[in-house]
Amino acid sequence: MEALPALSTLYGTSPEAFRQVTESLTSLCIADDDGELLGVLGLRLPTHCGSEVMGGALPGENRHCVAVALLQNALKREPHLVAYGEEEFFPENALQAAGFSVISAHTKMTGPLPTGQIELPAGYRLVPLDEVQEIHDRLLAQEAYLDQPGHTVATLDAVVPNAYGSDDRLGFLAYAAGGPPVGVVRVWLEDGELSLGNPGVHHAHRGTGLRQSLLLAACAAARQRGATRLVVQSWGETEADRRADQELGLQLETSVPIYGTRR
Numbered sequence: 187m188e189a190l191p192a193l194s195t196l197y198g199t200s201p202e203a204f205r206q207v208t209e210s211l212t213s214l215c216i217a218d219d220d221g222e223l224l225g226v227l228g229l230r231l232p233t234h235c236g237s238e239v240m241g242g243a244l245p246g247e248n249r250h251c252v253a254v255a256l257l258q259n260a261l262k263r264e265p266h267l268v269a270y271g272e273e274e275f276f277p278e279n280a281l282q283a284a285g286f287s288v289i290s291a292h293t294k295m296t297g298p299l300p301t302g303q304i305e306l307p308a309g310y311r312l313v314p315l316d317e318v319q320e321i322h323d324r325l326l327a328q329e330a331y332l333d334q335p336g337h338t339v340a341t342l343d344a345v346v347p348n349a350y351g352s353d354d355r356l357g358f359l360a361y362a363a364g365g366p367p368v369g370v371v372r373v374w375l376e377d378g379e380l381s382l383g384n385p386g387v388h389h390a391h392r393g394t395g396l397r398q399s400l401l402l403a404a405c406a407a408a409r410q411r412g413a414t415r416l417v418v419q420s421w422g423e424t425e426a427d428r429r430a431d432q433e434l435g436l437q438l439e440t441s442v443p444i445y446g447t448r449r
Contacts, residue, residue, distance in 0.1 A: 192216050192226040196242055196275070210341070211240065215259050217252050224248070227256040229264055231339040233332045235289075235422070236266030236448050242275025253280035261285070261447065268335050271443040278443065286445035290335040290422045297436040299380060299409055299416045304402045307394045309363045312403050315354035315372065321345060327359050327370035330386030335444045336421030337386075356380070356407040360387070360396055371400040373408065380408040384420035384427070398430060 190208050194201040208214075211228035218224055225243035239260065243253035253276050260267060261284065269286060271278040306312065318324060324345035331337035348354050352372045360369030371385040385400035405416060418431060422444065432438075 192223055193228065193241060195223060196226055196244060206343075207240065212237065213260075213263055215256055217243070217256055225252045225256050227260055229260060229267070232264065232266070233268075233337060233339060235333060235335045236268045236446060237264045238336070238338055239267055239269035239276065242272075243280070250277070250280055250283075253277065254283050257281065257284035257286070266446070266448045268444060268446045270336075271445050278445070281445045286447055288443045289446035289448070290444040292336050292442045292444060293420045293423070293428065293438060294440045295418045295420070295428070295431050295436040296439050297416060297434070299413050300402060300405050300434040300436075301409075302398075302402050302434060304399050304406065305395060306399045307396055310368075310391075310394075310396055310399070311361050311363070312358045312399065313361060314407070315357035315359060315370075316347065318354075318359050318367075319347075323359060323367045324370075327367040328386065330369055330388045331422075333389060334384075334386075334422030335446055356404055356411070357382075358400055358403050358407075360391075360400055362391065369396050369400055371404050373404050375408055375411060375413055378412055379415045379417060380405065380413040381417040381419070384418060384423050397427065398434075401431075401434075 190201045190204060193204045193208060210230060212231060214228045216226045223244060226241040228240040229237040243249045269276050269281055271281055325340060328340035328345060351374060353375050356375060357372040359367045362368050368391045369385060369387040371382055373380055373382040382404060385397045387397050418436060
């Protein structure tokens with residue numbers, strides 16, 4: 187079985203929906219029994235945390251063994267892997283059996299749109315994304331996520347203006363004084379609800395308050411366009427980041443563990 191139909195079968199969607207993802211995979215392994223699909227595993231381009239695992243094992247009496255075998259085979263190709271602990275794909279007991287351990291989480295936090303004052307730390311400036319036409323700056327800003335588990339390598343398609351339906355009027359890049367971009371927040375607005383991925387800040391600039399400045403700047407811009415609620419999807423953030431969001435009135439709605447093999 188080819189990669190595209192195998193992944194679409196596993197995720198219960200059309201092959202076309204996974205075409206772009208499949209084309210970005212660096213390797214692929216399919217497990218079958220006389221043509222019957224048992225599972226599939228693909229690896230995405232590696233970040234500083236390792237290569238993200240896509241796919242999983244289909245339900246069946248040998249599902250655990252299939253999942254472990256797929257993971258162990260992938261580890262022979264790439265020793266540093268990242269995977270979500272999701273029962274329908276790679277169950278946590280299979281990840282643990284293959285040598286993975288929890289390194290972070292994917293969380294969803296929701297609540298009323300925060301109204302806090304933006305306190306931009308000295309030495310930085312925020313520029314609306316719709317004023318940034320330089321693709322190099324957009325790509326450089328996205329590199330802030332490369333050491334956070336769950337994020338993937340950004341492609342050109344992912345950083346073009348209003349990529350994937352995002353609203354560049356409400357997103358921002360953060361620049362260090364006289365220097366390159368060191369942070370980014372991208373957002374989506376629909377029916378009064380502002381959705382965003384966790385603001386990305388390059389490692390050397392974390393702990394400065396820049397993350398919250400990016401988040402609150404997006405909220406302020408969205409409020410002017412009718413937003414009243416906020417949804418923050420986060421990957422690889424710290425407990426301190428989550429506490430900061432809770433202080434803004436957000437509540438944890440879901441949390442999925444992220445496993446990895448890098449200690």
